[in-house]
Amino acid sequence: LQMVREFRSGDSETPLVLMGYFNPIHHYGVERFIAEAKEVGVDGLIVVDLPPEHNEDLCHPAQAAGLDFIRLTTPTTGDQRLPTVLEGSSGLVYYVSVAGVTGANAATLEHVEEAVARLRRHTDLPIGIGFGIRSAEHAAAVARLADGVVVGSALRMPK
Template sequence: MSRIEACFAQLKQQNRAALVTFVTSGDPNYSSAMQIFKGLPDAGADVIELGMPFTDPMADGPAIQLANQRALKNGHTLRKTLQMVREFRQDNQSTPVVLMGYFNPIHHYGVDNFVRDAHEVGVDGLIVVDVPPEHNEELCEPAQAAGIDFIRLATPTTDDQRLPKVLNHSSGFIYYVSVAGITGGATASLEHVEEAVARLRHHSDLPVCIGFGIRTAEHAANVARLADGVVVGSALVDKINQAATPEQAVADVLAQCREISTGVRGARL
């Protein structure tokens, strides 16, 4: 059983949803990003998505675009992202780590080299938003052959005809983008979330995690009652954008994670 499977199985026994957190690797700098990364599990994160900085993150809103720019300006690379996972695994062998981003840096690194190195340092899953299922052989199949889950995004515009193809060879969990648009934007109604979860469960047995626009403990709790996981990203990255110092960024991100975790963990009590 993979770390992702084990995590969701354990949470199902506890009758609660997962808190899936997103931060950009190398933001605001390597040292502070590492402190945030290592601190997230104790702050309540069950799964950590680690963004791979890229110059053109077209699916992301202003907050995460700025995070990418800060990391790249400080010389962060995909190799350094993998090094962060290696350091994280020295102290934590249980929390699933998913790398999220775009195909260009992976292509530049070399797919075979990337898959080998990602597996070696302890990466559990990949979310690569610009590799469609028609190109599974490019990355999805090599990753899964190495034991790394390939997690697909589904959106409000993914209809029932398209959905089976999107979920083909998907593994780990389904990331449902609850609104059409970029990260950090509007929020979906709970009625829409409930309908979407039911539709996705009709097509797949994988856990369903809901993301985009979740910013408060109350909102996270409401979504956690309907889905298997709640994804929070921009709300955390915003704390880095707003912090006066890297030290404040670390403290504020972890405090925000703890607050949202309280909502998720109390949702089904």
């Protein structure tokens, strides 16, 4: 949260989403975390280990405070599960385009195109594609298929 505060001192426009796990937020205190995140300028949260069956633990309170709650979907998220995963999502849907760890495999454009079409049948939210994006050229190609591309391994801060 301190890093967000420092970043916001020089940039109040760039959307900022925190990604992490529920346990540190729970330990910190959900109400306290949400209040401080909102105060310092966080726009949204991705909490990778909090399933939609626990929306009341963080998703609903975060959204009530004006923070987006962004859900992850994967190649293994089936059509039966997808509406449950997307329920309560806001801001965007983050599609993890490859199974496994980041950087291990590349997402094929054919796979991404099929996944985006499937997701669009279930939601009107913008779709961001992450994981398996291996180069600037690959990111540009994926960006033509979705609404955004997440490239975490190549993050560079301006000097």
